Amino acid sequence: MYYSKLLIPTLREYPGEAEVISHRLMLRAGMIRRLAAGIYNYLPLGYRVIRKIExxxxEEMDRAGAQEVFFPMVxxxxxxxxxxxxxxxxxxLLRLKDRNDRDFCLGPTHEEVVTDLIRREVKSYRQxxxxxxxxxxxxxxxxxxxxGLMRGREFIMKDAYSFDTDETGAEKSYRKMYDAYMAIFRRCGLTFKPVEADTGLIGGSFSHEFMVxxxxxxxAIVSCDSCxxxxxxxKAEGRVAAGFSLRPQDVGTDLQVCPELLPLEKKITPGKKSxxxxxxxxxxxxERLVKTLIIRGGERIVAALIRGDHELHEIKLAKLLGCTEAQxxxxxxxxxxxxxxSGFSGPVGLKGIPIIADLAIxxxxxxxxxxxxxxLHLLNVNLFRDFAPDQFADIxxxxxxxECSRCDNGNLAIVxxxxxxxxxxxxxxxxxxMGATYLDEHGRPHFIIMGCYGIGVGRTMAAAIEQNHDKDGLIWPSSIAPYKVIILPLNMESEKVYGAAEAIYKxxxxxxIEVLFDDRNERAGVKFKDADLIGIPYQVIVGDKGIKRGIVEIKERATRAVKEVEVEKLILTGEL
Ligand SMILES: [Zn+2]
Known part of the structure; x- marks a missing residue:
């Protein structure tokens, strides 16, 4: 493609509207433009990246046996x-009405649509x-x-839905998608991690998030350095040090290597609340303190006990209480x-509300x-002697x-x-x-078991940029780059330079090979700046001096490594 014919409106300055690097660089590199809040136009370079990711x-979805469909947006x-x-x-949910005053929405996800299709079309386990x-x-x-594309209102997404007759099949379908996702993000050239996730608003029994x-x-992701x-x-669980136990039923067992329990003491603490x-x-x-947090979760009020140096995770507690928010x-x-x-709450003598103690206690x-x-504070308080929690839980x-909860020697890092x-x-x-059932081989109806699987396409593009850029601009992973090579004739006056550059291009x-030919009548400095900014993986630099010797330079954008290559050989082999 001739650069001069392509709409690539690069910008020299960082646009004020953008807060994150991927957004700034996409605007600067002329890949997207904002139409309204959270709604973007994809320009030619940007859309090529989208198409590559798609x-x-x-390929990976088809390989995994999934079938492509297209549902309505309204x-x-x-x-x-x-x-x-x-x-x-x-x-x-953006709601709208048609001319007959019927309610519609713009689809934020398609579980309803696909389940409706399946309940109509699937009757038998054979399907x-x-x-x-x-x-x-x-x-x-x-x-x-x-x-930018990271948290837009309108966005391009791949969504998939699996339908199985039993749990084993459903897990197999899940595993296939998991493997396909691993392949997809690996092929996009990303450094990522699948993490165990909470099921959130969509609900369900288990889930993974794929994090770049x-x-x-x-x-924030919690990750073990060992396993x-x-x-x-x-979802993350830290390990609770296995030690002694004060539960009455454990007394006399080998868990007992317990320090001496000291007598309860009162301590006047004037105005000391935190x-x-x-x-x-x-x-x-x-860490010698236990704080008592009085929390409302849904209709219930509970006391949550947390070690002094630890922090309550409100969502974990809310889930435990079966509600969406704990405050x-x-x-x-x-x-x-x-x-x-407030500031002097404690579990000893606390009446009328259940006590939930974190496992670390x-x-x-x-x-x-x-x-x-x-x-007033109390010193030398001990479990079961002075009070008994109603429940221990990871909160x-x-x-x-x-320490990692899954292995013996790992420590958790937060990335x-x-x-x-x-x-x-x-x-x-x-x-x-929605009543989506199938009939088994004996003609008995059962509910179909489902899975759902999403990928943010624009967000993947943004994430690739967050992970691959430098002060000069984008550095596309080769597999999703809009073009693989950009050819930069430095002296447009010279017929020799232009001729060689065009021969290489052809x-x-x-x-x-997908090539962008910078045929613009611009100074060398401008061409270098734009080439670095739009992040094409290889730059073929065609200059006066080299051409006299029959050679050009190939610069790798990511490493900035430069090598000399003979023009003839490059045209013949296409090896970069
Ligand atoms: Zn571990």
Whole structure:
């Protein structure tokens, strides 16, 4: 392709609207332009990258036995009412009415549509398993669209849905998609990690997020340095040191190597409310304290016990309580519930609300808690002697350096990532609410078991940039680069230079290599700057001096390594 004929409106300056590097570089490299908040035009260079990613996805999905379909973007409300998501989805669902005043929405995802299709068309176990996928534009009316293609409102997504007769089949389908995703992101040239994830709003029994690792990532990922265990923060479990146990039923067993239990003591702590203040006042480490957080989750109020130096993970607690949100009570509410000012809550003598203790508390002895009275704390508190939690559960945030819960010698690190893909095993959530059944060999009906699998195509492009760029611009992984080679004739006045450059261009094109020929009448400096900015993997530099000797330079964008190659040989072999 001749550069002069292509719409590549590069910008010298960073556009003010962009906050993250991928967004800035896509704008600067003339790949996208904003039409409205979170809605973008894809220009020729940008769309070539999108098409590259899509074709890798198609190849791997087809290889995994999935079949491509294409569903509408405008979806009737009835289907969404059937699953209850018309109400649940809230404002993210962009609703509209047709001329007959019927309700529709723009599809943010297609579980309803595909389940409706399957319940009509699939009758027998003989028609299963099935896996249908599409690559299509979705719309989610994000409250705060930002970061360009990373969190847009309109976006291109690959979504797939699997249908099986039994659990074993469903797990096999899930595994196939998992493997396909590994292949897709590997082929896109990305450094990524599949992490165990929470199932969130879509629901289901297990799921993975595919995270491209980048310091600019929005999500924190917990990852073991030894066994490869990785999970998102909501799901991550740190290990609880195996030690002694104070449970009455364990007394006398080999778990007992317990330090001496000291007598309970009262300690006046005037105005000392925070863990830090109390620890300093008493002269102990924060990990000797247990904080008592009074929390509302749904209809329930509970006391959550967390070691002083640990942090409560609200989502873990909310899940445990079977609700979507867990929140601290206000100081006034705490006083009403516990009878003491907030900051002095404690589990000893606490009445009327259940106590949920984090697993890390199991092994603690002689610890310090609030005294449920103004300016009072209790020292040498012990489990089961002074109070008994109603439940132990993992409700804290994992920290950098915590021991791994899956292996013996690993430590957990927290890294950042960008979610580019997500796999869910849905189970029968949608087939039950929408009545999608099949008949087995005895003619008995069963619910179809489903899985769903998404990849953000534009987001994958953005993530590739977050991971591959330098101060001069983009550095595309070869497999998704808009062109593989850019040819830069430096002296447009010289017929020899231009002639050689054009001969190389034609030679490479004939070999099926995607080449961009910078035939613009621009200075060498401008051409170098633009070539670096748009990030084509190889630059063929055609200059006066080299041409006299019959050679050109090939510069690799990623490493900046330069080598000399004979013009004849390059045209003949196409080897870069
Ligand atoms: Zn591990």
């Amino acid at each position: 074709s890798i996805i198609r 979806l009737p409300a009835e289907l969404w009412r059937e699953t209850g998501r018309w109400d649940q989805y809230g404002k993210e 299963l398993p099935l896996n249908l996928y599409q690559i299509q534009t979705k719309f989610r009316d994000e409250i705060r669209p930002r970061f 690792l980048a310091d600019t990532g929005e999500e 490869g265990y990785a999970a998102n923060m909501e 863990v830090e203040d109390v620890a300093v006042f008493i002269g102990v480490e924060e 601290l009570l206000s100081p006034a509410e705490v006083e009403e519930v516990t009878g003491a000012p 199991k092994d603690m002895v002689n610890f310090i808690v609030g005294g449920n009275e103004r300016d 804290r945030k994992v920290r950098e350096g915590d 950042r990532g960008i979610e580019v893909g997500h796999t869910f095993k849905l189970g029968t959530k949608y087939s039950e609410t 030679g490479l094109e004939e070999k099926g």
